Amino acid sequence: MREILYNNYYWQNDLVRLRAWSEEDWEWDYYNNFDSEALRLADCELHLPPTITASQKFSSSIKDFCNDNRIGFAIETLDGITVGNMNLNSIDERNGTFEIATLIDREYRGRGYGTSAMKIVLKYAFMERRLNKYCASILEGNLGSITMHKKLGCEQEGVCKQNIYTNGRYHDEILFGLTKDMYSENINFCEKR
Template identity: 70%
Template sequence: MEEESFVREIVYDNYYWQNNLVRLRAWSEDDWEWDYYTNFDTSAARLADYEVDLPPTPLNSKKYSERIANLCTNNCRITFAIETLDGIHVGRINILLDDDKNGTFGIGLKIDREHRGKGYGTSAMKLLLKYGFMERRLNKYSVSVLEGNEGSIKMHKKLGCEQEGVLKQNIYTNGRYYDEIYFGLTKEMYLNIWK
């Protein structure tokens, strides 16, 4: 894919899709390499997808990136790349908009191993929560987290989500059954926390 060249410099001073730590941009077909290399982190894949994928291939990452590029809605998901304000690609985040009738949504997040624990995931989540609640008029964010995914549990609590329930021994992976923990955040809770 040929690189776009612009005459003017982009000024991000008043840009909705960034905060003090990260900027979201449309996923690009050229982001396939990021996807490919992060797919070798089996522990992260197990925590995110509750399973072990088959060995990664460049072709599969290219096809996946082609499917989700340019903010295409793929299975009601819109996918963004997460970059630092210096333009370093640190992650991927998507918003699941499959239940307008009930006003609920979900968010999926993946941060590259070397960039975890620096607040990038939490900052990107804040942008999509704001978008879901304040622009899409949605009422509830819901997510399930695999038992043992301490990073995700800590992040969701920091964002103000409440644990709503546990499905005991609901997910089978790595030779045993794991609990699936559900968290939720309503718009009212969000507004009380993030005024």
């Protein structure tokens, strides 16, 4: 196979490269399903104990990007190390809204990989898919996600008080949004961050 040249590749920036999730990525999913607190923050619930079979089925269902209304990606360093996964989901073509879910491996959090991957997918959603608004719902206490959304120029639009029940109590759900106009106004600002 010829060497792949990435210098004009849309799906990467100076920190990460996105690729299709593959069936072989089940091990990454399985390993990261043991990080119960990260999954609680991401999915607002406690997951049952992970199984190899479930991770294999999940990876098979989202391989090659698509599963229903979801486009799944693996997030890699430029050296090819898988550091996370991400999916563009809840795409509503009629109203132009969408969401993005991201999980970064605990060993790689806080290094900008999630933010860098978000920049690529936001650009795709706004500039290629003609979507108009990114909507995010974040469980209170998910400081990494809140910080990332602020860096990306998202605005806090509200708080749904005591809206999510997990870990023995009700938690607030913090709502963030970013419109295409806001994205376009802040694109230079976001690219520098």
